[in-house]
Each structure stands twice: as structure tokens, then as C-alpha cells.
Amino acid sequence: MSKNIFSRFYCNRVCVVIGGLALILIMILFFDTYFFSSEKIPSLPDDPLYKDPQASVEDRVTDLMSYMTLDEKIGQMALVENKSVVVEDVRKYALGAILSGSGSNPEQNSFEGWRSMVQGFTSSSHESRLGIPILYGVDAIHGHGNVLGATLFPHAIGLGASGNESLVYELAEATGEELISTGVTWSYSPTLDMPEDVRWGRTYESFSDDPVLVGRLGAAYIQGVQVANEHGTSKVLATAKHFLGAGGMQWNTSSNKNFSIDQGATPVDETKLRNTYLLPFKDALDADVHTVMVGLNSWGETKLAAEHYLLTDLLKGELGFEGFVVSDWYGVYEIPGGEYRAAVTAIRAGVDMVMLPFDYKSFIGNVHRAVQQGEIPMERIDDAVRRILRVKFAMGLFDATSTPPLSDEDLFEHKTLARQAVRESLVLLKNSEGLLPLDRSASSTIRVTGSAANNVGIQAGAWTVAWQGVDGNWIPKATTILQGLQEVAGPNVTFEFSEDGTYEEGNPVIDVGIAVVGEKPYAEGWGDNPYPTLSEVDIRAIENLKKVCVRVIVILVTGRPLLISDAIDDWDTVVVTWLPGSEGAGVADVLYGVQPFTGSLPLPWPAHIGQLPVVGGKTKDGTPPLFPRYFGLR
Numbered sequence: 125m126s127k128n129i130f131s132r133f134y135c136n137r138v139c140v141v142i143g144g145l146a147l148i149l150i151m152i153l154f155f156d157t158y159f160f161s162s163e164k165i166p167s168l169p170d171d172p173l174y175k176d177p178q179a180s181v182e183d184r185v186t187d188l189m190s191y192m193t194l195d196e197k198i199g200q201m202a203l204v205e206n207k208s209v210v211v212e213d214v215r216k217y218a219l220g221a222i223l224s225g226s227g228s229n230p231e232q233n234s235f236e237g238w239r240s241m242v243q244g245f246t247s248s249s250h251e252s253r254l255g256i257p258i259l260y261g262v263d264a265i266h267g268h269g270n271v272l273g274a275t276l277f278p279h280a281i282g283l284g285a286s287g288n289e290s291l292v293y294e295l296a297e298a299t300g301e302e303l304i305s306t307g308v309t310w311s312y313s314p315t316l317d318m319p320e321d322v323r324w325g326r327t328y329e330s331f332s333d334d335p336v337l338v339g340r341l342g343a344a345y346i347q348g349v350q351v352a353n354e355h356g357t358s359k360v361l362a363t364a365k366h367f368l369g370a371g372g373m374q375w376n377t378s379s380n381k382n383f384s385i386d387q388g389a390t391p392v393d394e395t396k397l398r399n400t401y402l403l404p405f406k407d408a409l410d411a412d413v414h415t416v417m418v419g420l421n422s423w424g425e426t427k428l429a430a431e432h433y434l435l436t437d438l439l440k441g442e443l444g445f446e447g448f449v450v451s452d453w454y455g456v457y458e459i460p461g462g463e464y465r466a467a468v469t470a471i472r473a474g475v476d477m478v479m480l481p482f483d484y485k486s487f488i489g490n491v492h493r494a495v496q497q498g499e500i501p502m503e504r505i506d507d508a509v510r511r512i513l514r515v516k517f518a519m520g521l522f523d524a525t526s527t528p529p530l531s532d533e534d535l536f537e538h539k540t541l542a543r544q545a546v547r548e549s550l551v552l553l554k555n556s557e558g559l560l561p562l563d564r565s566a567s568s569t570i571r572v573t574g575s576a577a578n579n580v581g582i583q584a585g586a587w588t589v590a591w592q593g594v595d596g597n598w599i600p601k602a603t604t605i606l607q608g609l610q611e612v613a614g615p616n617v618t619f620e621f622s623e624d625g626t627y628e629e630g631n632p633v634i635d636v637g638i639a640v641v642g643e644k645p646y647a648e649g650w651g652d653n654p655y656p657t658l659s660e661v662d663i664r665a666i667e668n669l670k671k672v673c674v675r676v677i678v679i680l681v682t683g684r685p686l687l688i689s690d691a692i693d694d695w696d697t698v699v700v701t702w703l704p705g706s707e708g709a710g711v712a713d714v715l716y717g718v719q720p721f722t723g724s725l726p727l728p729w730p731a732h733i734g735q736l737p738v739v740g741g742k743t744k745d746g747t748p749p750l751f752p753r754y755f756g757l758r
């Protein structure tokens with residue numbers, strides 16, 4: 125009995141001691157894994173080599189990496205969205221980059237407001253243990269479009285219509301100047317996708333479906349954005365996106381239940397991938413692009429972020445890309461298997477920086493664990509971090525002095541350039557009455573109608589202040605197409621405007637009417653459209669206009685070719701402006717013959733839905749498109 129009592133007592137004490145020890149051990153392991161690196165924090169000399177601007181980039185990277193802990197390295201691999209991070213955590217976790225997703229703007233949305241917001245994040249990175257500066261990224265896909273008052277250039281499809289690489293170079297340089305004046309150092313542009321199916325909601329983000337044109341303009345854009353400033357450092361980092369096969373997805377293959385083709389599957393074989401989709405990326409590499417963004421599409425069954433062969437063997441190995449590969453928005457977590465497995469797969473496949481874009485703490489924990497468990501080799505982490513730091517050093521981030529705010533003269537120059545870009549991007553599809561150019565020397569009245577005639581939001585398209593764009597005329601320093609007509613035509617011409625085409629009854633029928641009609645803004649998969657054509661409202665406006673005008677000019681403000689075969693015969697003249705941006709007067713310049721039409725279609729214009737997709741200029745059903753690629757009257 126007493127033995128029993130003793131042994132229970134004894135046993136209880138032993139159990140408590142063993143349990144306690146086990147608990148302590150678990151806690152040590154837990155804290156070790158999640159809060160402290162098992163490595164010692166390397167000590168830092170007073171004057172480390174990596175801070176010496178005279179030392180070579182590779183030496184600086186090697187030196188800096190020798191002081192970094194594993195978690196500091198993983199921090200560099202994280203790209204986090206502005207609204208998901210507290211400023212202080214940039215310092216604490218040594219985060220590599222912050223982005224403003226489109227529309228993620230400071231409360232005071234102005235150049236000044238942006239400058240101080242970005243400065244807050246950048247200063248926090250300077251205060252980190254090793255002082256590694258962040259990259260700050262935005263989608264400047266048609267200028268610094270989030271900022272109220274910035275120059276809104278035509279979207280890429282319009283630049284494709286211009287076919288003018290020196291123009292593209294200059295406007296990319298101007299975009300870089302607007303970005304850097306707010307402290308933004310990274311732009312997620314240019315887009316090198318090639319749309320084969322105009323039902324895709326991202327058609328307008330692309331220059332063309334012709335790999336040669338895309339490569340030529342993409343390279344010019346990269347060189348323009350990355351041009352060296354007077355400090356000898358690059359202004360802004362460009363991004364070649366979306367690698368690879370974006371634009372070749374099939375309708376109804378999207379992995380996103382809200383979309384039809386965006387984020388879908390590109391079914392092509394490797395030969396087609398190499399002979400078409402890869403070509404502009406080769407041009408981008410030749411133009412010294414430092415970052416490549418992985419698409420949200422799949423190649424066959426595999427999401428691009430998991431494509432070891434394309435990212436590592438082809439891009440980094442065969443093509444010798446030495447910059448870093450960044451994943452797209454939440455793209456890594458689109459890989460099946462949960463967040464841990466997805467991060468492991470993507471990093472092993474060759475993704476260097478992960479656009480999370482939300483939870484960085486669990487990302488750091490997961491990758492730390494994966495390294496400790498040998499699922500991600502340390503050499504892969506070191507390779508990714510070396511690539512990221514190499515780019516940061518090469519673009520002068522460590523040695524940069526702050527750039528002064530943009531002057532009014534600079535802004536004025538950019539707007540003049542944007543107006544020129546609008547002029548060159550217009551395409552004349554039909555001019556049967558020889559109606560254009562219009563005459564402003566004699567007194568006349570012109571009736572104007574349509575949803576896009578007097579609306580900056582519509583003519584600017586999406587990625588303007590908000591992701592899906594805006595409606596109306598409250599964007600400062602912008603000119604609508606109607607305002608541009610009034611400005612360019614001068615005092616001899618009176619414009620009567622009615623958005624729906626109803627004018628005062630009893631007025632006589634006049635000679636000329638202009639209908640400015642088109643698409644409402646949309647971005648990404650939200651713009652996937654099974655039948656892209658004019659809205660009922662715009663069709664009615666044109667019908668109304670025809671009742672009170674003898675001859676009608678239709679101006680299409682659109683991000684893609686619209687299905688208009690059944691209507692075009694009723695229109696006398698047809699002009700495509702694409703999405704011209706803030707400088708509506710550029711449209712009037714060409715209508716009034718200040719400058720002739722020089723633009724041509726950057727992609728074929730389908731006649732009917734059965735022709736989609738149009739691959740390499742050939743329609744699916746073999747019938748001729750309404751207009752072939754490069755069509756444009758002079």
C-alpha cells in the first residue's frame with residue numbers, strides 16, 4: 125500500500141518534471157523556428173564594403189549577404205501591398221518591396237501626398253539593421269495613373285497603333301520622371317502579352333498581337349523608363365510581364381470563377397511558345413530589363429509560378445537572365461496544396477520575389493520552416509536574394525539622393541507628349557464621304573453625341589485612379605474629346621452636345637454629326653466579354669444623331685476591336701481612338717488635319733465571333749477579318 129502511495133507520488137513528480145522539460149524543449153524549438161533564427165546575428169563593421177559606391181555590384185552584394193540572417197533574406201523576397209503592412213514592419217522584417225495595387229492611393233491623392241506616403245515606407249527600410257532600401261512599385265501602365273493630376277498617356281494598344289518606338293521611349297521616360305518624383309522606383313510595365321482573343325479584358329494593355337512589334341515597343345519602353353539620371357543611377361525599374369504565353373489563353377479556361385479567359389490556360393506547344401510568346405521577352409532582356417513578372421495563366425495544367433522549366437531552365441538558364449523573377453498578385457497561392465506547399469513550389473521553380481501581397485509574417489515563417497526542413501535549399505534562397513540585391517545595387521538604390529518634385533514645366537512637356545501620342549495612335553477605318561479632315565475656316569455647326577464624348581474617365585480607361593477606372597470629369601488637368609474639339613476648332617465652329625443624341629426639336633437637319641461612343645472602363649478578368657460591341661445606349665445615340673445630321677462620323681473609344689459588322693455600313697466615317705487618356709485634344713488635332721492619320725491597327729479587327737481567336741493574323745474559321753492587322757487609311 126505504502127509502496128503504491130510512494131510510487132504514485134514518485135510517478136507524479138517524475139511525470140511533472142518530464143512534462144515540464146518537454147514543454148520547455150517544445151517552446152525553445154517553437155521560438156527558435158518562428159521568432160529567432162538559429163544562426164547568430166552576424167556582427168556588422170562600422171564601415172562595411174557594401175556601403176561603398178566605388179565597389180563593384182557583385183562585391184557589394186556578397187559583402188551585404190554575409191551579414192544577413194535567414195529571416196532578413198526571406199524578408200527581401202517579400203513584396204507586400206501598401207494597405208496590408210504597417211510602416212514599422214518594413215524595418216522590423218527587412219521587407220524587400222512594397223506596392224500600391226491600382227487604386228491604393230494616399231488620402232491626399234496628389235504628387236505631394238504620394239511623395240510623403242512612399243517616403244514613409246522608404247525611411248522605414250533605411251532604418252532596418254542593414255539599411256537595405258525597399259523598391260516601391262506601381263502599375264504605371266499608361267503613366268503614373270493613380271495620381272490625380274498625372275499625365276495619362278494612351279493605353280498600350282494605342283501605342284501599338286502608332287508603331288513609333290521613339291515616341292514610346294520618350295513617354296516611358298516621362299512616366300519614369302513622374303514616378304521618381306514621388307519616390308516610386310518600380311513600374312509593373314511594359315506588358316508584353318499578345319492577345320489572340322479580343323474578348324479578353326486585358327487586350328488594351330498589350331501593344332499588339334505581333335511579336336515583332338511588341339518586342340520593338342517593349343524594348344523602347346524599358347530603355348525609356350530605365351534611362352540613367354544625372355546621378356548616374358537608373359530612374360525606375362521596368363518589368364517585362366506577363367511571362368509566358370499570356371494572351372494565348374483559351375476562352376472558358378479561367379481558374380477564377382468570376383472570369384472567362386483571364387487567368388486561363390495557354391494550350392500551345394513549346395515550339396509555339398518559343399516562336400511567338402518568348403520573342404518579346406528576348407528583346408526585353410536585350411534591352412536590359414531587370415525584372416520579369418510571372419503571369420497568372422497556366423501552361424497546360426501548370427500555373428506559371430510553378431513552371432520550373434520555363435522560369436529556371438529557360439529564362440535564367442538558357443536566356444541567361446540575371447535579374448529577378450517576381451510573381452503576380454497572389455499568384456503563388458494559386459498553386460494548389462495550401463500556402464506552405466505553394467510557397468515551396470514557387471520558390472523552387474524559380475520565383476525570387478513573391479507578390480504576396482497580404483500576409484508577410486506567415487510567408488516568412490513558412491519559408492523559414494521550409495529551409496530548416498530542407499524543402500527549399502539554402503542555395504535557392506541565396507540565389508534569389510543575390511538577384512534582388514544585385515538589381516537594387518545596379519539601379520543605384522543604395523546610393524540614391526532624393527529626386528526633386530516634378531516642376532510645372534515638366535508636367536506641361538509630358539502633356540504635350542501625350543497629346544502627340546494620341547494623334548499618332550488614331551486609326552482611320554473608313555472615310556467614304558471624304559469627310560475628314562474637317563474644315564475650321566468657315567462658320568459651321570456640328571452636333572456631338574455619345575457616352576465617351578465628354579468623359580475623361582471613359583477615355584482614360586481602367587488603371588486610372590482606381591483599378592477599374594472612374595467615371596466623369598473630375599480628374600484635374602485633363603481634356604475631354606469634346607473640349608478638345610472646341611479648343612482646336614476655334615471660334616468659327618459651334619458644337620451642340622447631347623449625350624443621348626436628342627437635340628431641340630424643330631432645328632434643321634445639319635451636315636455633320638460626330639458620335640463618340642465606346643466601352644466603359646474595365647480591368648483584367650472583369651473586362652472578359654463574350655460579345656464586345658457597342659452598348660444599346662450608344663447605338664441609340666448614333667441612331668438619333670443620324671436623324672438630325674446628313675453625314676455621321678463615328679469615333680470609337682475602346683480597349684479592343686468591337687464587333688460592328690452589322691452597323692458600319694451606316695456610318696460614313698469611322699475613327700478608332702483606343703483609350704487616349706488625359707489629352708482629348710489630340711483627337712481633334714487629327715480630325716481637323718493639324719496632323720494626318722498615321723496609325724494602323726495593331727491587331728486584326730474581327731468581323732464576327734466565329735473568327736475568334738485570331739492566331740498569327742489567321743481567323744479561327746478562315747474567313748477574312750473586317751480589317752487586317754496594320755490596316756489604316758491615310
Ligand code: BGC
Binds near residue numbers: 365453648
Ligand atoms: C496584375 C498585374 C499587376 C499586379 C499588381 C495583378 O492583378 O495581373 O499585371 O502588375 O496586379 O497590381
